[in-house]
Amino acid sequence: MAYLNLNFVIEQVEKEKGIPKSTIIFALEEAVLAASKKKFGANLDLEAKYNEEMEEIEVFQFKTVVEEVNDPEIEISLEEARQQDPDSLPGDKIGIKLDTKKLGRIAAQTAKQIIMEKVRNAESDVIYDEFKNKKGEVITGIIQRIEKSFYIVNLGKTEAILPFKETIPNEVFRQRERIKAYIVDVEKNQKKGCTITLSRSHPGFLIKLFEIEVPEIQEGLIKILNAVREPGERAKISVYSEDSDVDPIGACVGVKGSRVQAVVQELRGEKIDIIPYSKDPTKFVCNALAPARVSKVYINEDVRSMEIIVNDDQLSLAIGKKGQNVRLASKLTGWRIDISSESEVEKSSKKVIEELIENLKISEILARILYDEYLRDTRDIAKLSVEELNKITSISIEDCRRIVENAKAFSRGGIKSSHDSAESDNKGLKDLVFKPEG
Secondary structure (H helix, E strand, C coil), rough: EEEEHHHHHHHHHHHHHHHCCHHHHHHHHHHHHHHHHHHHHCCCCEEEEEECCCCCCEEEEEEEEEECCCCCEEEEEHHHHHCCCCCCCCCCCCEEEEHHHHHHHHHHHHHHHHHHHHHHHHHHHHHHHHHHCCCCCCEEEEEECCCCCCCEEEECEEEEEEEHCCCCCCCCCCCCCCCEEEEEEEECCCCCCEEEECCCCCCHHHHHHHHHHHHHCCCCCCCEEEEEECCEEEEEEEEEEECCCCCCCHHHHCCCHHHHHHHEEEEEEEEEEEEECCHHHHHHHHHHHHCCCCCCCEEHHHHCCEEEECCCHHHHHHHHHHHHHHHHHHHCCCCCCEEEEHHHHHHHHHHHHHHHHHHHCHHHHHHHHHHHHHCCCCCHCCCCCHHHHHHHHHCHHHHHHHHHHHHHHHHHHCCCCCCHHHHHHCCCCCCCCCCCCC
């Protein structure tokens, strides 16, 4: 099957699509073979081969050499075979070149469809191989067209999709507008080929933008440990450096805020809090609640939660607009955060402390210590060993034993003994000034 300037066509496809020459030739051979079987018969032993010198796809029908022909479709006589190959022997296979001009319009159309499909698949493989390792990177493209629920972005060799839901709220792009986006996924399937999905709302986009703007991050001197976003409104990133001479906050902000402002501008004015990471979870959570100032922290490591106490004038700042600040801080740190004001805590704690004093027959100072250690229910105190309570309160073993017994008795239905004065609980507590870690 001859084609005009087939070598030139193959070279052009190889150059423009980046498809290997061998892949294109294989696609051509497969297509012509399929068309030939449709024309001459699917049961025949056919083979298609590209002849580079003749610039054509040759099709051969292989027949078995026999002394007496019973089935001319698959057999050839020894005499006829030796006209083509004098060394032919019975049992040999000999290829007879077919006239591909006889394929006809329908067969040629079939071949064309197969070639296009094969080239498309090969092109998809090339694109997938190129982009599969670029997942998680930022790429620049041009808005090609706008569909019902996504933008088509021209990346040069191929196109990608930017779903509307992956854009920053209220941002709208026009045709031929240049944009930056984060490669969130690269998929390949038989029907759609290679699909590249972009995002501008993904936290990874924020991280990569800082990597671009801050050389110290590229060099590994500063690490971004996590990033959380409410796209278009607010974001928090936690940064850390093992080099004490490097200021991770200052490096990310840049001279006169130049670096962080470049990121903010790309994110359509999104407010960005740069948070210094700390291995101390309490300090890290306090940092994450910036710009609010924290007064006290009560930590419950068993359920990874913290009760944060702030001054009344800091409450709205700590919580943020519609709970945004505390929500992002919780996501950034991985801790559940409950925020209360000093006046709220005083009201709620007063009743609990009074109950502890009454039920366990202890002093107010000791009741406050238990309260601040999240020991606010007599059932929890009853589960403690004397040694554990001694470690928490630093009072005598005898007093600890009496408190645990009182807690057990009350949990069972009331105090049965112990009318000791609360003064005994003050032994060893006279000089105790309780200051919860902030």
